[in-house]
Amino acid sequence: MPQIAVDAMSGDSGPRTVLLALAGLVKDYPDVQFHLVGDEATLRRELQRSRLRDTEQVQIRHASQVVGMDEAPSQALRGKRDSSMHVAIGLLREGQVDAVVSAGNTGALMALGKVFLRTIPGIDRPAIAAFLPTRKGRVLALDLGANVDCHPEHLLQFAVMGSILFAQVTGTQRPRVGLLNIGSEEIKGNELVKAASALLRQSHLNFIGNVEGSQIYQDGCDVLVCDGFVGNVFLKTSEGLAAMVRQELRASYTQGLYGRMAYLINRPILQKLRRRLDSRQYNGATLLGLNGIIIKSHGNADRLAFARAVEVAIAEARHRLTLEIAKVVQDDLAQVIRNSA
Amino acid sequence: MPQIAVDAMSGDSGPRTVLLALAGLVKDYPDVQFHLVGDEATLRRELQRSRLRDTEQVQIRHASQVVGMDEAPSQALRGKRDSSMHVAIGLLREGQVDAVVSAGNTGALMALGKVFLRTIPGIDRPAIAAFLPTRKGRVLALDLGANVDCHPEHLLQFAVMGSILFAQVTGTQRPRVGLLNIGSEEIKGNELVKAASALLRQSHLNFIGNVEGSQIYQDGCDVLVCDGFVGNVFLKTSEGLAAMVRQELRASYTQGLYGRMAYLINRPILQKLRRRLDSRQYNGATLLGLNGIIIKSHGNADRLAFARAVEVAIAEARHRLTLEIAKVVQDDLAQVIRNSA
Numbered sequence: 001m002p003q004i005a006v007d008a009m010s011g012d013s014g015p016r017t018v019l020l021a022l023a024g025l026v027k028d029y030p031d032v033q034f035h036l037v038g039d040e041a042t043l044r045r046e047l048q049r050s051r052l053r054d055t056e057q058v059q060i061r062h063a064s065q066v067v068g069m070d071e072a073p074s075q076a077l078r079g080k081r082d083s084s085m086h087v088a089i090g091l092l093r094e095g096q097v098d099a100v101v102s103a104g105n106t107g108a109l110m111a112l113g114k115v116f117l118r119t120i121p122g123i124d125r126p127a128i129a130a131f132l133p134t135r136k137g138r139v140l141a142l143d144l145g146a147n148v149d150c151h152p153e154h155l156l157q158f159a160v161m162g163s164i165l166f167a168q169v170t171g172t173q174r175p176r177v178g179l180l181n182i183g184s185e186e187i188k189g190n191e192l193v194k195a196a197s198a199l200l201r202q203s204h205l206n207f208i209g210n211v212e213g214s215q216i217y218q219d220g221c222d223v224l225v226c227d228g229f230v231g232n233v234f235l236k237t238s239e240g241l242a243a244m245v246r247q248e249l250r251a252s253y254t255q256g257l258y259g260r261m262a263y264l265i266n267r268p269i270l271q272k273l274r275r276r277l278d279s280r281q282y283n284g285a286t287l288l289g290l291n292g293i294i295i296k297s298h299g300n301a302d303r304l305a306f307a308r309a310v311e312v313a314i315a316e317a318r319h320r321l322t323l324e325i326a327k328v329v330q331d332d333l334a335q336v337i338r339n340s341a
Numbered sequence: 342m343p344q345i346a347v348d349a350m351s352g353d354s355g356p357r358t359v360l361l362a363l364a365g366l367v368k369d370y371p372d373v374q375f376h377l378v379g380d381e382a383t384l385r386r387e388l389q390r391s392r393l394r395d396t397e398q399v400q401i402r403h404a405s406q407v408v409g410m411d412e413a414p415s416q417a418l419r420g421k422r423d424s425s426m427h428v429a430i431g432l433l434r435e436g437q438v439d440a441v442v443s444a445g446n447t448g449a450l451m452a453l454g455k456v457f458l459r460t461i462p463g464i465d466r467p468a469i470a471a472f473l474p475t476r477k478g479r480v481l482a483l484d485l486g487a488n489v490d491c492h493p494e495h496l497l498q499f500a501v502m503g504s505i506l507f508a509q510v511t512g513t514q515r516p517r518v519g520l521l522n523i524g525s526e527e528i529k530g531n532e533l534v535k536a537a538s539a540l541l542r543q544s545h546l547n548f549i550g551n552v553e554g555s556q557i558y559q560d561g562c563d564v565l566v567c568d569g570f571v572g573n574v575f576l577k578t579s580e581g582l583a584a585m586v587r588q589e590l591r592a593s594y595t596q597g598l599y600g601r602m603a604y605l606i607n608r609p610i611l612q613k614l615r616r617r618l619d620s621r622q623y624n625g626a627t628l629l630g631l632n633g634i635i636i637k638s639h640g641n642a643d644r645l646a647f648a649r650a651v652e653v654a655i656a657e658a659r660h661r662l663t664l665e666i667a668k669v670v671q672d673d674l675a676q677v678i679r680n681s682a
Contacts, residue, residue: 148531149532182577193570212577213574213577213581218581229530229531234574236555237579240557241558245617252614261606269600272593273586277586
């Protein structure tokens with residue numbers, strides 16, 4: 001049965017939100033064991049209050065400190081050895097759990113992950129990867145912000161890892177790998193993507209070439225590769241535009257009697273659209289490339305969003321993702337280097 | 342009276358679309374003179390067919406060639422000296438017109454602009470700038486694709502030019518300049534934006550710091566500065582997501598009797614939303630930094646979109662934008678360099 005460590009203290013929402021999320025999940029995942037990491041007294045009190053009072057599926061692991069959202073990774077590493085984040089990742093390293101979920105500070109989470117778990121041999125830098133909805137399916141985009149200055153080799157490594165994750169989670173053979181670029185022609189792009197494109201063409205991956213921003217949501221590819229700066233701009237621009245559309249819909253449908261009546265008649269359609277535009281539905285990014293599964297939740301995740309992140313952790317734990325990557329990565333990269341030689 | 346040269350041959354849609362666009366504009370802008378540039382016989386024939394037959398506001402300027410959409414800039418420069426793009430920009434250089442509008446190949450348009458008009462003293466590279474809608478107003482974003490590998494000084498120059506254009510067109514004093522970045526804290530970002538941020542802080546501009554993708558559509562700033570690669574990803578991601586939302590709305594409201602009835606009741610609200618998400622409404626990007634006003638239209642612009650681009654040209658011609666920039670730029674940049682010294 002999958003063992004999931006949940007950092008119950010980090011993030012903006014606190015343990016109560018985490019417990020509300022788990023309250024729904026224990027029913028849907030009766031075979032999963034959850035390890036709540038944080039201040040024991042606080043968690044006991046919250047647990048007594050919650051519907052999880054009597055379940056065997058939730059255990060408490062004590063941790064006396066919490067890493068602040070703006071705390072420097074170095075401080076989180078050295079200064080707070082008994083933080084909930086620290087203890088949760090420690091459980092992962094010792095093999096007591098199969099995955100960790102945290103809504104804490106990304107920099108600290110990544111730093112702790114690197115120090116405790118190390119990166120998979122052949123991978124220089126872990127990337128942040130997340131599934132996003134498209135017109136017909138979904139796309140796995142990486143890196144979404146861990147590496148703002150990349151070399152071409154890093155983008156190749158992201159592509160290899162992303163292909164494995166996508167294939168594992170969706171069951172797709174040879175997922176289509178696209179390189180986020182500003183035109184479809186090969187000559188397009190900045191120095192980084194031109195060089196990365198050459199490496200990707202020589203890899204065994206199912207590389208379909210450049211993908212423009214406008215094609216991503218039209219099923220342009222399965223795995224979208226970019227550096228962490230561009231990926232973060234892509235992700236946050238999408239969230240911002242989606243939020244604007246939702247705000248404008250809300251405004252239109254709450255203006256006056258006509259709007260409110262129209263809303264009643266359209267509720268099903270509008271709710272479907274709102275769900276599609278709701279970034280909470282896609283919460284849960286993987287710190288991909290570490291010897292262990294760490295899922296990063298939005299810092300301000302509510303119960304619904306946090307539950308999605310935990311579900312990502314459960315899915316990846318079931319697929320033993322890290323082992324898969326470790327197995328495949330080295331042959332892949334070795335081959336690419338042979339080909340490019 | 343403003344004189345506008347319209348490249349009637351370039352782009353995917355052809356002269357008929359251009360004339361349909363102008364047919365609406367001559368009424369709204371009775372004081373504007375339009376110079377249709379392209380093959381005389383073709384344009385005469387189309388003009389006879391159109392509602393513009395008898396107007397004095399439209400003249401034809403002959404050009405025997407057309408620059409292809411995929412043609413290399415070098416080819417457009419040397420190989421096609423009598424292309425409609427060439428002739429139109431020639432009219433601009435000779436001062437016979439105040440602005441040029443073309444739906445042609447961006448690379449060729451920029452190359453011809455640089456060679457014929459040169460860049461404004463103090464500006465190393467022209468940028469592509471366009472206004473986009475936000476929750477409460479609009480944002481001028483640049484560079485949207487002309488310069489994929491930038492130095493910090495280029496981003497500073499974009500900020501200076503963008504501030505002038507925004508102030509001119511909107512009448513806003515000291516527009517808020519934001520640097521597109523992946524976090525609001527100063528330490529965030531890649532090497533380029535960190536260095537650019539330092540220059541912007543020392544400039545006289547109303548620099549408000551980093552703006553994240555999620556804040557752009559929430560009125561995060563008036564002028565959004567980024568390199569051409571990131572800007573193009575930002576722009577096309579927005580267009581792609583907006584298109585997906587429109588497609589899903591259309592799908593919901595054409596499915597079954599319920600959907601179609603719901604649509605009838607909601608038409609006003611939905612049409613308003615669709616207009617907001619309609620990139621044609623924001624067509625017309627400025628090649629900013631040249632000694633002359635050149636407006637680039639989407640290659641596949643329809644009559645509505647092309648008309649918007651022409652309106653951008655008219656507005657900038659009225660404001661004598663280029664002269665303004667030339668006046669201000671050098672003092673601005675000189676001051677920045679003094680400050681940073």
